[in-house]
Amino acid sequence: MIDVQNQMDHRNIRVDKVGVKDIRYPLTVMDKNNGAQHTVACINMYVNLPREFKGTHMSRFIEILNEFHGNLDIREVSMILEEMQSKLQAESAHLEISFPYFIKKLSPITATAGLMEYGCRVAACRDQNDDCDLVLEVNVPITTVCPCSKEISIHGAHNQRGMVRLAVRFKRFMWIEDLVQLVEYCASCEVYSVLKRPDEKYVTERAYENPKFVEDVVRDVAKALKKDANVLWFKVDVENFESIHNHSAYACIERHK
Structure with a gap:
């Protein structure tokens, strides 16, 4: 079958970020008190697209996530970025993971327990020099x-x-x-x-x-x-x-x- 994405684009304009957004996926996060916490993330995945290619292969982003068999660990961010670069033939890869994180807190006087939710986000990227940048x-x-x-x-x-x-x-x-x-x-x-x-x-x-x-x-x-x-x-x-x-x-x- 014809691979339209790999066809030549004659506009000669590179795309800085192209990919998929708002993927809901199970996530394991390191928990200081309990070792690990299981939550659900909203994930965005992008790569750069050289000027000569018409498009990227969107399905490959999902295939990369599926390699983790329905349970992504936050410590695997660098591995995912490397896979994105390799499978999508990209110079740079970007990953954004947003998730709710819960901490058990005791009220200040009666010590009544309750869960507090904190919105968290990890933004990571890997460039052509294999340098990785991560923001929490x-x-x-x-x-x-x-x-x-x-x-x-x-x-x-x-x-x-x-x-x-x-x-x-x-x-x-x-x-x-x-x-x-x-x-x-x-x-x-x-x-x-x-x-x-x-x-x-x-x-x-x-x-x-x-x-x-x-x-x-x-x-x-x-x-x-x-x-x-x-x-x-x-x-x-x-x-x-x-x-x-x-x-x-x-x-x-x-x-x-």
């Missing part, structure tokens, strides 16, 4: 209390839930749990899935005693990361879903070390 991203919900509101009010202060998105490049492996803990420490207070009345009292008072702007949170996270010699690069942004404004507050810091 975690999304951590937090609580903040507005310092300005507390300062000018006789009673109370407005508080809101926020989201911290932290992405890092590192020398040695980093645990998701450690990144989550770092971020939560920099918030006015952590977010929990289960709170009894004594817990709610603690969380409310803890946040009130520790007010922070988005600028405070993003700077505190950046300060902690700058002290970590294992971190090569980071980007942290904070978005507060304001409770008394018709907008969100936002701050971002990106640094190469």
Whole structure:
């Protein structure tokens, strides 16, 4: 049969990324407390396409995933990239894996157990020199209390839930749990899935005693990361879903070390 994809393209324009998106696939992630955690990932796979070829072979992306027999391990990222380059005759390969990660947390006073979900993402690429780049991203919900509101009010202060998105490049492996803990420490207070009345009292008072702007949170996270010699690069942004404004507050810091 005619291989249309391998036919010559005369427009003389290379394609930087071509591939498949939104593949749902079982995934095993390393868990600091339990050894491993099984979850479901959403996967994007791309390669570059030289200017002389009309198209890539989309089915080969799926064939590569199927080699893992329905259970992809996050530690096999480099192997997948190498397979993509080889089977698709590409100079560069790109892999994006997004997945929910669950951590068991105890409420602060009654020690009631509950699972917290954290959205995570691994973005990896491998170039023609066989150099591999990997970025780990975690999304951590937090609580903040507005310092300005507390300062000018006789009673109370407005508080809101926020989201911290932290992405890092590192020398040695980093645990998701450690990144989550770092971020939560920099918030006015952590977010929990289960709170009894004594817990709610603690969380409310803890946040009130520790007010922070988005600028405070993003700077505190950046300060902690700058002290970590294992971190090569980071980007942290904070978005507060304001409770008394018709907008969100936002701050971002990106640094190469």
